[in-house]
Amino acid sequence: MSSNKVVCKSDAHAARSAFLADEKAFTTARDAMAARRRELPWVLVEKDYVFAGPTGRTTFAELFSGRNQLIVQHFMFAPGWEEGCVGCSLIADHVGAALPHIQARDASFVAISRAPIAEIERFKQRMGWPFQWVSSSGSDFNYDFDVSFRLEDIGGGRALYNYRPLDFEIEDLSGFSVFIRNDAGQIFHTYSTFARGDEMLCTAYMFIDLLPRGRNEEALDPPMSWWRHHDKYGEDANGDCCCEGN
Numbered sequence: 001m002s003s004n005k006v007v008c009k010s011d012a013h014a015a016r017s018a019f020l021a022d023e024k025a026f027t028t029a030r031d032a033m034a035a036r037r038r039e040l041p042w043v044l045v046e047k048d049y050v051f052a053g054p055t056g057r058t059t060f061a062e063l064f065s066g067r068n069q070l071i072v073q074h075f076m077f078a079p080g081w082e083e084g085c086v087g088c089s090l091i092a093d094h095v096g097a098a099l100p101h102i103q104a105r106d107a108s109f110v111a112i113s114r115a116p117i118a119e120i121e122r123f124k125q126r127m128g129w130p131f132q133w134v135s136s137s138g139s140d141f142n143y144d145f146d147v148s149f150r151l152e153d154i155g156g157g158r159a160l161y162n163y164r165p166l167d168f169e170i171e172d173l174s175g176f177s178v179f180i181r182n183d184a185g186q187i188f189h190t191y192s193t194f195a196r197g198d199e200m201l202c203t204a205y206m207f208i209d210l211l212p213r214g215r216n217e218e219a220l221d222p223p224m225s226w227w228r229h230h231d232k233y234g235e236d237a238n239g240d241c242c243c244e245g246n
Contacts, residue, residue, distance in 0.1 A: 002212070004212075037191060040190065040191060042180070042188035042189065042190050043188060043189045044186060044187075044188055044189075045060070045179065045186075045187040045188065045189055047140065047141075047144065048060070049136070049139050049140075049141045050139060051063070051112065051134035051135060051136055051139065051141070052116070052117040052134060052135040052137060052138075053117065053132070053134045053135075054117060054121055058134060060141075060187060061181065061185065061187065063108065063110045063132070063134070064108050064179075064181055065108045065132075067103065067106050067107055067108045068106050068107075068180060068181050068182075069105075069106055069107035069108070069178070069179070069180050069181075070107065070108050070109075070110065070178070070179040070180075070181075071102065071107060071108070071109045071110075071176065071177075071178055072109075072110055072111070072112055072176065072177045072178070072179065073088065073091070073092065073095075073109070073110070073111040073112070073174075073176055074112060074113075074142065074145065074147040074173075074174055074175040074176065074177065075088045075092065075111040075112065075113045075133070075174070076088050076113070076147075076172045076173060076174045077113035077114070077115040077119070077120065077123070077172070078113075078114050078115060078148075078171045078172045079114060079115050079116060079119070079137065080115075081115060081119070083123055083126075083229065084113065084115075084123050085172075085174060086227045086228060086229055087174060087224060087227060088174050089127065089229050089230070090202060090204065090227055091198060091201050091202050092111065092127070092129055092131075093127075093129075093204075093230055094201065094202065094203045094204070095109060095129065095131050096129060096130045096131065099130065099131060108132070109131050109132070110131065110132045110133065110134060111131060111132070111133040111134075112133075112134055112135075112136050112141065112142070113133070113135060113136065113142075113172075114135065114136055114137055114142055114148055114171075114172060115135060115137070116135055116137055117134070117135040117137075120133050120134075120135055121133075126231070127229070127230070127231070142172070145175075145177055145189075145192065146159075146160050146161055146175075146192075146194075147161075147172060147173050147174065147175050147194075148171060148172050148173075149161070149166060149170060149171065149172075149173075151169060154166055154167075154168075154169055161173055161194060161195075162175075162194040162195050162197070163194075173194065173195075174194065174195075174198065175192055175193060175194040175195075175197075175198065176192065176193050176194075176197075176198050176201065177189060177191065177192040178190045178191040178192070
């Protein structure tokens with residue numbers, strides 16, 4: 001049974017009004033954090049990355065699709081995997097409806113994975129996603145942006161994830177990176193976020209957080225084991241995601 005008090009409407013209104021002050025403070029703090037994010041230093045992207053798309057090779061600059069800003073989802077999908085990461089898929093499910101609004105603010109969105117483009121296209125079609133998705137196979141892109149890892153780098157303490165040394169063996173992890181292109185065509189890396197840092201992009205969780213039971217994950221091991229690809233809810237599928245603990 002719930003431990004919540006059951007009170008009259010006026011008492012509930014008073015409690016809710018008091019809580020509103022905390023919500024307003026949170027909103028103000030979030031706005032301040034976003035402003036600080038925009039003030040972070042940039043890094044010039046000096047490599048000429050080339051990716052494989054459904055119609056052939058594409059350069060990094062072409063991923064901007066004529067816009068000046070770019071959001072990249074580092075989607076966990078390594079060569080030989082039967083399907084993409086379930087956690088990355090959960091977030092990707094929210095992108096389609098947001099695309100016109102993102103593009104209206106002079107920004108493009110693309111997912112990038114190491115899997116071959118044929119495997120990406122097959123899974124993308126199954127999921128029904130409309131966004132651009134390319135393969136970085138044969139490129140250093142994933143390794144340079146700390147979402148793919150060579151075993152020798154992990155063993156030597158050179159592999160970093162979420163701005164600290166990666167201390168377990170894994171090929172790929174998830175994240176988001178943001179880029180901007182200036183009038184001279186130079187591309188700058190402005191921001192990356194990893195692990196729970198991308199939770200703010202998962203609208204489903206924002207809705208679930210409104211519920212009386214919230215996420216209700218305390219008894220689950222790991223907490224995200226309830227996740228499924230959206231066409232697999234109702235199946236006894238493994239929803240585990242190897243992002244746990246990062």
